[in-house]
Each structure stands twice: as C-alpha cells, then as structure tokens.
Amino acid sequence: MRTPVVLITGANGEMGHGLIEHFRRQRSHRLVALDLKPLDAALQPYCEAAIVGDILDQDLLQRLISEFEIHEIYHLAALLSTRAEYTPAIAHRVNVEGTLNLLNLAHEQSRWHGRPVKFLFPSSIAAYGITNVETKAVAGRVRESEWNFPTTMYGCNKLYCEQLGRYFTLHYRQLAADRHPSGVDFRAIRFPGLISAVTMPTGGTSDYAPEMLHAAAQNRPYACFVEESAQLPFMAMPDAVKALIKLAEAQAERLTQRVYNINAFSVTAGEVRERVLRAFPDARITFDPDPPRSAIVATWPGEVDDHPARRDWGWEPDYTIDRAFDEYLLPTITKYYETQRS
Ligand code: AKB
Secondary structure, rough: OOOEEEEEEEOOOHHHHHHHHHHHHOOOOOEEEOOOOOOOOOHHHHOOEEEEEOOOHHHHHHHHHHHEEEEEEEEOOOOOHHHHOOOOOHHHHHHHEEEEEEHHHHHHHHHHHHHOOOEEEEEEHHHHOOOHHHHHHHHHOOOOOOOOOOHHHEEEEHHHHHHHHHHHHOOOOOOOOOOOOOEEEEEEEEEEEOOOOOOOOOOOOOHHHHHHHHHHHHHOOOOEEEOOEEEEEEEEHHHHHHHHHHHHOHHHHOHHHHHHEEOEEEEEEHHHHHHHHHHHHOOEEOOOOOOHHHHHHHHOOEOOOOHHHHHHOOOOOOHHHHHHHHHHHHHHHHHHHHHHOO
C-alpha cells in the first residue's frame, strides 16, 4: 500500500523550511520533501522521505507516483525574479515545464486514488506590471485582475502557471468525448516580498529587505540596490506559511477565485533601514540603486487589495510591521546569529 503524503517541492527553500516546521508542530501530515539540494539535516527527521531530485526528471516523478499516495502538493520550487532574468530559458523550463509536470502528476495521482489533489502554488506580485513609478504611486491597492503585464520572465512564468492551474481545475480536456475533471484543486497566492529571520533568500528582486536585515545582524555593510523611496508589500515568513495552510484548508465551495492577493504591510526601503537601525544602531546601510533592478521593483504594486482572500478563506496577517520587526524578525535573527557564532 502506498503511504498517503503531502509533497513539498523546493522543500529546502525559505518557504519550504517554514512549511515543514509548521507540519512538524502539527504532526498532522506525512511529508515527502523534494529539492535539487539535500534537505537541511534539522528538517529531515520530520519527513517520510527527503528526495534530492529535479522536477524536470520524468523518471523521478513516475517513481513518486508509484511509491506515494499524494493528496496535497505545495509546489515551491522556482527560479526567482533576478536569477530568472540571467537565465530566462532555464527559468521557463523550471518555472513552467516543472509546474506542468507537477500538475500532470497531481492529475495522475487523483485518477489512482479517486480524490482531488490540492495543489498550492506560490505566485507573486511579480505577476503585475505597472507602467512606471508615477502610475504606481496612484494605482492604490491593486486587485488580482489589474495590471497583469509582468516585465520579468519570472512574472510571466507565474502568471501563465496561474492560468495553467485554472485550466486543470476548471476546463481540463473540455473537448474530450469522455471528459472528466482532472482532480486537480489548484489554489494560488500572489505573495509579496517575504522576510525570514532564519533563512536567506536567493535570487529575488525583493530580497533587499531581508538582505539588509541579515547583513546588519552579522555586522556587515549593505548597499541597497533600490532607492530609499522604493515601496513594496512585504510579509513575515510565518504569515506566508499561515496563508498557504489557510488556503489549503479552505472549503473548495468557498473559493470564488483560484488566485488570491494577500497583504500584511507595505514599506519603503528607507523605512526598512530605519527599523533595522533601531535594533542595530551601528549597521552600515547605504543606498546604491541598480537601475535595472530598481526598474523591476517600480513595476510591482506598492499595495495590493486582499479583500477576496479575507472574504473567501478568512485571511488575516498575524504580523503587522511593528509585530513583524519587534516580535519576530529582530529577536529571532539576533538569537539565530548568536547560535551561529557559538
Ligand atoms: C522575488 O523577488 O523574485 C520574489 C517575489 C517577489 O516573488 N521574492
């Protein structure tokens, strides 16, 4: 008999760490972790299996189908926006073909065990593309259906995969004589910039906020690559994990859409610096804007409208900006680097 499990791809990434930690505390799910890199040794005891492999490896995916009964997928594996700009063809393969592989795996699994497979997909504010900073300043709280003109390969990938997920869930093989639902229950969140106290981001354009904080905590100088005035919505990582879990647990009939914005707090890079300096007064944080990366941030909304998520599945952040810095980021990161130094 195959073991009923939850599959987490990109498990060794920032969100993967937070998600496995959440399930460890809940003790409610048997986890299969998949990543290109070996899973952090501290997390391995909480997983049924920690597989090192590629979501583009069809033989590996067939092995997963044969060995496990997958009821839920958290598909976190992706090349983030900056890294994807340097290797757009690889980003397309990983972010799009990889996601299509996992959607097909979810469909095949559902056919085997006869139940829907929940597919949780982290989309991004990178799916938006606002014309310029002047328009961004008056755009207000952007809704999911607005400004869907991404300017990065990553944003294009995320927007297209949102549509792939909707197709699998709502329109799969619609012309087939023996048409049947795919069994894929796709649910996506357009995440803002995320800040974790215990992991470092790799390859994101919103990474300046966590990079600034981690550099200060390690007493390293940091030159921020966007202007002080650059504003984005951000969220503490625990809230990002909370949102994935809440959306996964939502009753399918409550969902009026398949892609949701969520909001916690919007902040400028200058405000992040102020908050960081309160905790690390000697921090050496300067601004040295990199025009192409700043231009990407300028196309992303300063704020998003998350009323649909609040209405359909009770979204509510735990961490406002004060709580995020005072109760999570600063105490946790200080303790984290103290243990690293000891
Ligand atoms: C990135 O900067 O690429 C990501 C994102 C906003 O999705 N953190």
